Amino acid sequence: MPVIYQSNLINMTYISFWPVLVAAIVAFAIMSLWYSPMLFGKEWMTLSKIDAPGSSKGAWRLYIIQFIAMLVTFAVMAFIESTSMTLSSGDGAFIAFLIWLGFIAAGNTGELMWQKKPFKLVLIESIGTLISLMVGGAIIGAWH
Secondary structure, three states: OOOOOEOOOOEOOOOOHHHHHHHHHHHHHHHHHHOOOOOOHHHHHHHHOOOOHHHOOOHHHHHHHHHHHHHHHHHHHHHHHHHOOOOOHHHHHHHHHHHHHHHHHHHHHHHHHOOOOOHHHHHHHHHHHHHHHHHHHHHHHHHO
């Protein structure tokens, strides 16, 4: 695969498509289970005041867009892990935790303060994201 980006400060190593794809598939499965009626789906819909997104016509488009967004997320994570010389699944999970802490958890603070979202709703969304990021990060980290 070609080098996507290279500078004097960052030498972008090769990012393999396969760990990104596998991480996105596994994370998609985790989030599907997380937001299913078996776990937090009903409560999330109640707190969000929305109908079931999968029950409307054309919902498959939403799932495709979400999967593409996960591919982008894990491609960026693969870039970060490659530039930080991540060498194991533990390293990958730790990088994912830092990404979650710095961008997701910190960003969710604004949802609590400014949007007045219920704490339980933000917690459901944030913890689900943390789990999927850490598992995906571990997959990418282990692939090296």
